[in-house]
Amino acid sequence: MAQSTYRAPKGTEDLLPVKARAWEHLARVAQDLFSRYGYEPIATPLFEATDVFVRGIGEATDIVGKEMYTFLDKGGRSLTLRPEGTASVVRAVIEHHLTANGQSAKLYYAGPMFRYERPQAGRMRQFWEIGVEAIGMGEPTLDAEVIVMLMRFFAAVGVPSERMRLLLNSMGDERCRPAYREKVASYIWKHAGDLCEECVRRAETNPLRAFDCKNEGCRTVMAGAPLLRDELCDECAAHYAEVRRILDAAGVTYVEDASLVRGLDYYTRTVFEVQAEGLGAQNAIGGGGRYDRLVEEFGGAPTPGLGFALGFERTLLALEAAGVEIPAPPKAEVFVARAGESAALVVFEVTRALRDAGVAAEMDHQGRSLKAQLKVADRIGARAVVIIGDDELASASAVVRDMSSGVEERVPLGEIAGRVASAGGR
């Protein structure tokens, strides 16, 4: 391997054309789909005051505890590269009063997120997410809308439905969750002997996270723990039931999973996660939930919110594992080849004219032989090659070669664009 001095930093990757095209494809699908659901684009800075994430995501989370890229700028401010999108968007929504006086905001964004973790399959230090945040609406129809939209996205890009599943749960709210937390905490204390250290520690910081433990013993013990489903207050239970009712009516299949406790502190009520095969040890390609207290947490007026994020890399891994190809357009429809020195200017002009006429056209810039130019034309999938040399110059014409049939004909220079568009075209 060439001894290159510089490499992309650990946990980051260069998106070379093949991959970058797949990226654009996902972004385009999301853009089309989400705008049909009434969502508008937003872009926030890649970094924020550190406190935005500490407050928003929660002190006790792994993200804040050990995964943030935090640094001091030259003014001594503590800044952090965004580890997720919700906190930034909520901050922006409040800062610009997007939900003042009962208004609501339906937003989507796409971009890189940063978490300092050990990279592995499906997990990068810089990874890309498409996210959606709907702020200012508390009705269960919104929960269902967002979930349906997420599932439609995965279907639209080609993740086979039999290779993914939707998990659903309710986390309760400030009325029912605290009491439930206590119940789980005391359950953990009672079974401390059979749980891992981490889970016992969780009893204090965030007992619900113990449901997330992958340790076999912990899972067994936690399977017997009280379920929030049975402890929800009337309002939360009704909200959850309504979300399920709407999803049922929409024909969305889901699995209720009482152990689905997402790793960010801000979630209330509805939480969901989409899992897929082919992601290595990972399984989530997207997830989200309601966060009805987050705006207040940031100092805004009480405002409900809901959102999800989905991962570019993981979605692509799922597609790859399922054998789904991202459609790739031909690089050029027409190649304009030069035979001999004197035709250089005419070749350039013909190429330019084709491009101006909306045709994807390419020409040689390396002084290749005609043979080599034909080879290139073939490789990039050109349907036709326009050949211009001394003979053609003399008669102000060009040879147009149909690359699939090999048939050639002489065409006056002025008629090339029209001829190529009809013959070499679709």
Place this chain on the structure above:
RNA sequence: GUGGGUGUAGCUCAGUUGGUUAGAGCGUCGGACUGUGGCUCCGAAGGUCGCGGGUUCGAGCCCCGUCACCCACCCCA
């Protein structure tokens, strides 16, 4: 932070119990066809064998160290 695996041409990889000029396929470039692609044939370019030490007459192969990447734990997109 902890564990495991792997580092040989642009890419994917061979490389026998350490032995002399380190190989293949693909790709690239050129030729067979002096202005014509795909198929075929021929040829060429391209390698500090990750890096640094050590053992040895001799190291891509063995030993030590180091770096990088990958995978897994943890957690998440």
